[in-house]
Amino acid sequence: MSAAEASDGVLAPTRRRQAFRAGLASGRIQRYVGAFTPLSVPLIEQAGFEGVYISGSVLAAERGLPDIGLTTASEVIGRGQEIAGMTSLPAFIDADTGFGEPSNVARTVTGLERAGLAGAHLEDQVNPKRCGHLDGKQVVSTEEMLRRVRAAVVARTDPEFVLCARTDARAVEGFDAALERAKAYADAGADVIFPEALKDLSEFEAFATALDVPILANMTEFGQSELFTTAQLADAGVSMVIYPVTLQRLAMGAIEASLATIAQEGTQAELVPQMQTRARLYEVLRYADYSSFDADIFDFAVPGDH
Known part of the structure; x- marks a missing residue:
């Protein structure tokens, strides 16, 4: 631990957020691997990945819980702080539905900023949510999700903090409805759009073509999306890919x-x-x-x- 590292803390989060945004704008697909413990974080960085992801599913499983909205905002913020503090890479976290009403969403975003995270994603599922690749999901109205997005935008104190909106509507309302929701979320201030459980590369390409903000792909194993390569996703216009549970599954x-x-x-x-x-x-x-x-x-x- 150098003296420079010991005195670096205050400015580091903004620099990491700037690096996150620069990566998304670089034209190179950004690879964020899910850290299942703080100890795994240095290995992700040393392997040359662009960022670290903190999955809500992994965080729940660590506590012996299913991914059905049982974890709390304080647990997520605390784990995010532990992981963000282990790396110079941007750390991007799953904030589920924001843990309540728009005021709760705002408080969650404030807490994640203070914890040193570079960005977070919010989803349009109802409370309590469930894993995005399970059947039986339900989504809130577009208007309700727009309130969540706007609350997050207003609560953000560092404009570099990356806000991502996830839509689970593809499996519930169909592709066209999911795309319309994504457009509305981007217009409300989302910096990145995360369309969950798309079926094929053509659907990713359609999202990337229709939207002016970066698109995120979730390459989780045993899910509804095929495990596409980074080259395939990049060719489809995807800017960022996450591997949320890969390391935990390998370890287990x-x-x-x-x-x-x-x-x-x-x-x-x-x-x-x-x-x-x-x-x-x-x-x-x-x-x-x-x-x-x-x-x-x-x-x-x-x-x-x-």
């Missing part, structure tokens, strides 16, 4: 398989080559930097006995 799959091995073999010995080493963990956690910081600040000499 590895945990289940490893537990079965330990139960059967009576030892974890054969799993050791698959593990992150102690040395690599310490590298990711920057043990050496903290040790140096401590030595510079807290070291002292023991006085003589006189």
Whole structure:
């Protein structure tokens, strides 16, 4: 931890928001990988991705809960702050429906700004919401969602904070209705549009062509959208792609398989080559930097006995 890093905090969020906006305007698709723990965040940055995503589904699953609107605004803001504080990359978070009425939406946006997030997305589902790739979703009226978007825009104190509007209407009202909603959300001030659960690349292309704001694609596994490559999405006009649950699913799959091995073999010995080493963990956690910081600040000499 350098002295520059220690004194960098106040301006860092705005710079990260500016980087987010610059990336969206760059013409290169922006790849945001879902962090399922703060410890996973440095790995995302070191792998060369443009940003970090915080999924509401992942946050709920971490707490042993289904993604049906059971988490609270304070839990989301707190987790967002933990993850944003682990990286110099923009951190983009799922704010669900904003956790209530327009006044609650405004308070949520204020809290996320103060927590150092670079942006957030709000959706047009009813409260309580559910995972965007499940059946049985319901959406609020366009007018109700516009109130949410406007509340978020008014509450934003840093104009660089990126506000994204997600519509789940494709699976509920059809493609045309979803596109009309997206146009209205963009007109109300949304910086990015997130059309959930589109069926194919032509639908992404239609959104990108019809709107003057960037389009986000959700490449979640086991969902209703095919897992398109970044090249395919970029060719369709998509500006940003998220991989919300990928790392959590990989980790949980590895945990289940490893537990079965330990139960059967009576030892974890054969799993050791698959593990992150102690040395690599310490590298990711920057043990050496903290040790140096401590030595510079807290070291002292023991006085003589006189």
